[in-house]
Amino acid sequence: MAQLNRISHVRKFVRGTVIQGQGEVSDIVGNIVEGVVKLSSASASGDDHIVGLLFPSDFFGRLFAEESQFSYEAVTDVTLCAMNRSGFERFLADHPTVEHEMLKAKLDELDAVREWAAITNGHTTMQRVATLLYVFSRRSRNQHREGGDASPSVVHIPLSRRDIADYLGTTPETLSRNIQTLARAKVIRIINAKHFELIDANALISHSGETREDLNRIASY
Amino acid sequence: MAQLNRISHVRKFVRGTVIQGQGEVSDIVGNIVEGVVKLSSASASGDDHIVGLLFPSDFFGRLFAEESQFSYEAVTDVTLCAMNRSGFERFLADHPTVEHEMLKAKLDELDAVREWAAITNGHTTMQRVATLLYVFSRRSRNQHREGGDASPSVVHIPLSRRDIADYLGTTPETLSRNIQTLARAKVIRIINAKHFELIDANALISHSGETREDLNRIASY
DNA sequence: CGCCGTTTTGACAGGTATCAATACCGGTGG
DNA sequence: CCACCGGTATTGATACCTGTCAAAACGGCG
The missing domain is CATH 1.10.10.10 (Winged helix-like DNA-binding domain superfamily/Winged helix DNA-binding domain)
Incomplete structure (x- = not known):
């Protein structure tokens, strides 16, 4: 697990900062240490919709995709434990147990998103x-x-x-x-x-x- | 992969059948061979909401959870390639590569659900x-x-x-x-x-x- | 203390849900 | 093959909710 510390580092963003823009290359993932991040999608009409909120301990970023379909924006001042996406993907490949936990977490998230949509x-x-x-x-x-x-x-x-x-x-x-x-x-x-x-x-x-x-x-x- | 054939079997459901009810024990998963399945959630007020539609080749069912938060219902006559949930979970544990593909698929699904919600x-x-x-x-x-x-x-x-x-x-x-x-x-x-x-x-x-x-x-x- | 962005309040038009009735279509049985 | 039946889909009238535009009040920050 010390291997994670080698590829991760703490980063801070002030309120209002776009951590990752919609359609941009997905290159940063990690966990939220402090603050709130909004996950939103802007439609052609200009009005954007928040499709999710991320809180401390939540995982953020889009794994296994070249670009992010949504934008991640700091709603408050935010502290992240950030990692290079491909670096973390390699880590997952070496640690099936962690990938298993990730899958379970994403299945829970899927249920939650659907419930909120309903x-x-x-x-x-x-x-x-x-x-x-x-x-x-x-x-x-x-x-x-x-x-x-x-x-x-x-x-x-x-x-x-x-x-x-x-x-x-x-x-x-x-x-x-x-x-x-x-x-x-x-x-x-x-x-x-x-x-x-x-x-x-x-x-x-x-x-x-x-x-x-x-x-x-x-x-x- | 022949191992999958041993634990899976074809099942058919006529239109209108509830394959798995909301709140019931999640014990069946698999792939849709033919037909359409609706994934819905009934709220306290009685009106239910469809949170997803599943088509041939889509995976259905809820892995790694004791009960299903949504109900799966056959919208048309449906043919499934069904498996016992815990049996498939054991299969996944033995085949990290498959679990990896499952994770990627669920990440795509998550994006799609969020986009539809927006x-x-x-x-x-x-x-x-x-x-x-x-x-x-x-x-x-x-x-x-x-x-x-x-x-x-x-x-x-x-x-x-x-x-x-x-x-x-x-x-x-x-x-x-x-x-x-x-x-x-x-x-x-x-x-x-x-x-x-x-x-x-x-x-x-x-x-x-x-x-x-x-x-x-x-x-x- | 004064400014500027955010929040609240107001008036109004348009969209949508509701209730109710009619039209349509598919399946069944004669 | 046709008439009947039952559920589904459409149409209509109305009230409510919500979005929009506009203005006022509030609150934080320099």
Whole structure:
């Protein structure tokens, strides 16, 4: 495993940097150490769509392809454990066990992407907003668990309204209206643009149109 | 490779059969020999969403998971080359080369699913309908290429209106209106419910909101 | 403190879902 | 071969939701 250290190195990117552009040569892969990366696709019409978000410990980059079909962009300041793509591919060839784990991870990712696609497609904007808020609340909670104390259900979403809208397949305006509606209904409290307090988790779940189990499964990915 | 023949066997399912239900134990995997299989997810609200379609030569089933998160259902009469899941997993463990190919295939699939998600999300229903029609027209054309003659651009879509609507994230009614609009505009001609003649491919492309290159890439998956 | 980008609010038009009714097609049995 | 039946597909009317354009409020940063 020390062989990995030889081909990997830490790299940092400031918020907004395009780590790998759509259609560019795929030459960098690795793991995210800190920050959030968005995976997006720009269509001919100019409007782009976020097809995935990557968090610390997630693998990024496109293996076994000459060019990347999507763009990887730093949504926050990002720290990566980066590797040369072909170097890592050679490593995989020498270590079938690691490749096996990679396959399992990608199968899980495939399920998650499909599940998210099903959510963004068949549901109203309010349901998508509620789902996203709940998923991020679980994620925040897990982070705070390390702190040990009973956290006051503060949800941190490190994305701009536009990014959230792109992720949910809507516009910043419609998104804002739905968030404000949830706030007026006392389901959440808006602390500031990127921080919310979750007041009524059950109400949020009922707004999402999903069962609690489904939501937790989505969040656990 | 004869080892594969020992653990695989041909199975047939009539149209409408659920090959593997959502949440059931994942115990069957394999390749599709003939027919079309839909991969769908039913949400709590009852409405289900088609997250993928599988055609001959496609691999189906969920490896390395105890239960399947989606249901596999025969959309037409289907012939499968089926294998016991754990049996195939053992085979993969013995043949890293095959597992490597599986990984590459799943990475391609991941890109395709994300691309499709981006399309169904950011576009109008008309754009999605046009995209689907164009993709199936390419697929039909490739099939007829074997016949050798210049086919008259007959597109065959072996899905019911409801299935298409579920796949595109809309309703049968809206779908029908859009199809009729395309027919009135002389872009397509409706032969019957599942057969269309493509009259003006360029017009169809412009309705899709995608570039020809993007559409061809999607179709080639 | 003032600027500029982001977020929110407002008004309005267009697209889509819904409910309901009609037309169509394929299969079955006489 | 034809009539019937049942499910599928189409058409119609309407209300709601969402996108768009525009303006105002907010918040962070120099």
